[in-house]
Amino acid sequence: MKKLSIFFIALFLVPTLFLTSCDKGDDTLIDATPSFTLMKDYVINNNLDINKIITNADGEKFVAGPPATAADVPAYIAKYTILDIRSSDAFKAGHIEGAKNITFANILTEAAAASKPILMVCYTGQTACYATALMRMYGYSHTQALKWGMSGWNATTAGPWNGKIGANEADGHANWTYGGAPTNNVFTDPVISTLSTDGSIIFKSRVEAAVAAGFKTATGTDVLSNPTNYFINNYFSEADYSAFGHINGANRILPLTLADNSYKGIDPNAKVVTYCYTGQTSAIVTACLNVLGYDAYSLTFGMNGMFNTNTAWASNQWGADSKPKDLPLISDN
Structure with missing residues (x-):
């Protein structure tokens, strides 16, 4: 009878030890460095x-x-x-x-x-x-x-x-404002799905994927009409944010870098649209954000496409700072 009791005790202990072993394995997975952190470093x-x-x-x-x-x-x-x-x-x-x-x-x-x-x-x-x-x-x-x-x-x-250029649809638009920027929130990091534990490999594969996906853009018309559909980041200086005006609800996260954690002001669960003066700087920022795991879009033509005649211009205005030149062209036709 005593031997039978010992047998049943052992029978119950075996799965308990197995589960304990599994728990330890899960903890190891939970404690692993997130792929985003490996890439960030x-x-x-x-x-x-x-x-x-x-x-x-x-x-x-x-x-x-x-x-x-x-x-x-x-x-x-x-x-x-x-x-x-x-x-x-x-x-x-x-x-x-x-x-x-x-x-x-x-x-x-x-x-x-x-x-x-x-x-x-x-x-x-x-x-x-x-x-x-x-x-x-x-x-x-x-x-x-x-x-x-x-x-x-x-x-x-x-x-x-x-x-x-020339529509100036932001001028007088109900979603164009001159108020102050909202307070920046702090969001979690994007989740990167990969089996690699090498930050270099993760990063380069993300670049390759971004190339394959192509340039992701949003129009000023759509963002002006539907600003709540996006997490909007205005990539202007603080002075220009007020002087030019901006899309209602637009954040101003600048600087925007990994090293100082300012990137945490970007919502990883939203459609992120960045706009600048010409659409050129915002294209750079958008490429970086897409590689880092955000669903990011660049607003085409930037401020020029929405409000080219704005009196706050000092540089980067199409038709003034651009000064199209008559440089030589080669024709294959």
């Missing part, structure tokens, strides 16, 4: 934070203005491998001498073959800036985008900007 330690993508470790901004005169063009184009991501028809109609027409999906492949710093070219500078950010994050830190795109190179290729 890699980004900070390798000069790949958002501010380092905007201006690299050598002090080069993400945009390069066009040359001042036609006489400066040969020296200008000699510095770069020029990659033009416009349509083949637009490229054939007029492009920079020496430029290569490629698709957005192939930017990382083309970057690997480049022997000089890369100049990305598009219609307005916005998609090229998005590409530039992804290429800088992937290790091609000397990549730059042609500021204003081909719209700023020659008046005959300025159609995309000229066709989008």
Whole structure:
């Protein structure tokens, strides 16, 4: 009888020990460093934070203005491998001498073959800036985008900007305000799904996925009409936030970096739209946020597309600061 009691006790202890062992395994998984944290640490330690993508470790901004005169063009184009991501028809109609027409999906492949710093070219500078950010994050830190795109190179290729500016729909709009910015909240980190425990591998795979997904944008019309559908971040200085006015409810998270945790002001569960003056800086920020795990969009044409005639302009105004030039074009037609 005594032996039978011992047997039953042992029978109950075995599953208890098994469950204890399983609990320990679960704790190990729970205590594992989140994938986002692994990626964040890699980004900070390798000069790949958002501010380092905007201006690299050598002090080069993400945009390069066009040359001042036609006489400066040969020296200008000699510095770069020029990659033009416009349509083949637009490229054939007029492009920079020496430029290569490629698709957005192939930017990382083309970057690997480049022997000089890369100049990305598009219609307005916005998609090229998005590409530039992804290429800088992937290790091609000397990549730059042609500021204003081909719209700023020659008046005959300025159609995309000229066709989008002038509506001034924010002027007098019910969702345009001049009030102060809301208090920034503190959100949790995005959740990154991956089996890798290497921050470098996680980060590069996220860049590759962003390239495959393409440029994610939102229009001023939609965001103005439906601001509550988005988490809006106005990437203006504090003075300009008030002077220009802004979309109702727009946050102002600037600086926006991983190192100081200011990125925690962005809601990881919302559609995040960033806007700036031209759509070019917001394209850089949006690329970074998408790689970091946010559902991020850049507001096309920025402030210019919503309220180009705003009297607060000091720079980056299309038609003034842009000054489309008559620089030479090569035609393949």
